[in-house]
Amino acid sequence: MHILSMKEAVSAEEWALRCDLAACYRLVALYGWSDMVFTHITAKLPSSVAGTQHQFLINPYGLMFEEITASSLVKVDMQCNKLHDSPFPVNPAGFVIHSAVHEARPDAQCVLHTHTRAGVAVSAQQAGVLPISQQSTFVLASLAYHGYEGVAFREDEKPRLQADLGEANFLVLRNHGLLTVGRSIADAFLAMYTFENACRIQIDAQAGGALTEVDPRIVQGTAMAMKVQTGGLGGQFVWPALLRRLERTDPGYRD
Numbered sequence: 001m002h003i004l005s006m007k008e009a010v011s012a013e014e015w016a017l018r019c020d021l022a023a024c025y026r027l028v029a030l031y032g033w034s035d036m037v038f039t040h041i042t043a044k045l046p047s048s049v050a051g052t053q054h055q056f057l058i059n060p061y062g063l064m065f066e067e068i069t070a071s072s073l074v075k076v077d078m079q080c081n082k083l084h085d086s087p088f089p090v091n092p093a094g095f096v097i098h099s100a101v102h103e104a105r106p107d108a109q110c111v112l113h114t115h116t117r118a119g120v121a122v123s124a125q126q127a128g129v130l131p132i133s134q135q136s137t138f139v140l141a142s143l144a145y146h147g148y149e150g151v152a153f154r155e156d157e158k159p160r161l162q163a164d165l166g167e168a169n170f171l172v173l174r175n176h177g178l179l180t181v182g183r184s185i186a187d188a189f190l191a192m193y194t195f196e197n198a199c200r201i202q203i204d205a206q207a208g209g210a211l212t213e214v215d216p217r218i219v220q221g222t223a224m225a226m227k228v229q230t231g232g233l234g235g236q237f238v239w240p241a242l243l244r245r246l247e248r249t250d251p252g253y254r255d
Contacts, residue, residue, distance in 0.1 A: 005255065006071040009084075014049050018070035020185045020239075021057050022253040023246055024112070027189060029065035030250070033196060035115040037062055039177070040091070042098040043110045043185055045075070054078050056102065058095060060088030069255040078103070093153035097161065097173075101181060104162035108181045110188035118199040119178040128172055131214040132205055135198040137222040144168035148175040170195055186235030189242070 007015055021043045028034050028041065037059075045055040057073045058080070059065070075083045080095040101111045122129060129139055146164040149157050152173075165171050169191055171179040178195050182188030205211055246253060 003069060003072050011049055014045060017043055017045065018057060018073050019254050021073055022068050022070040023243055024185050024189050025059060025065045025068040026246055026250050026253045027242055033114045033116050034065040037064060039113050039115055040094045040098060041112045044102055055083060058090055061091040062089065069253055071255055097152050100158035100161045101165060104165065105181055107183055110182045110185045112188040112192050113177060113179045114192060115177040116196055118203050119196060121203050122199040123172050123177060124175050129198060130202055131219050132211050133198060133201045135194050135201060137214055137219045138194050139170045139198045140219050141222040142169040145172045145174060182235065184235060186239035190235035190238060
């Protein structure tokens with residue numbers, strides 16, 4: 001599949017964001033979190049590129065995550081209208097959740113949503129995420145829940161989703177999946193890595209018998225511990241290493 005390069009057609013700042021978002025899609029596929037073509041990762045263009053109009057990059061609907069490149073990403077507005085010529089369709093219904101989060105959270109450069117087996121399994125559990133692992137304590141420090149209302153394509157669901165999310169960076173979509181919010185693409189990816197592992201560990205632990213929960217006082221102190229562990233850099237602490245991994249095995253994301 002030949003895709004014309006967008007590198008010379010966009011600013012250097014937009015191109016760098018495109019490369020990071022394409023890398024994120026490839027990494028989601030690499031780690032086994034994709035659901036064929038049925039979830040999305042969005043990145044908001046900075047005002048220095050977009051001006052006063054909110055603009056976002058989203059996956060071309062119909063491409064597998066491991067196929068997505070910097071040039072194939074589609075630039076859209078808040079209503080998911082394409083803002084440049086692209087041979088690819090976009091999925092307005094899939095953008096409803098993302099537009100709701102971006103609208104309510106000016107700090108959210110990236111919104112990452114998955115339908116993984118472990119994530120959906122935990123989303124279906126009444127107690128949700130349990131404080132039974134170190135990973136879960138990071139999630140519980142900034143976790144919210146949103147009840148299932150059917151396939152998320154109705155605009156009237158957005159205010160309820162926004163109210164449920166609040167200022168949290170981790171969201172369990174009940175009976176549906178997981179969502180993370182990040183100040184950068186790197187932050188959203190690292191948050192999902194932690195979220196997904198917390199859910200996998202929980203499902204595995206529940207198969208093994210009685211559980212030992214973490215002391216609530218430790219959970220309350222996790223936000224500071226997380227800052228120390230990552231050097232205060234969030235996802236940027238590990239993002240260069242993840243990009244090096246892609247460069248060794250899957251450098252086509254930069255096309």
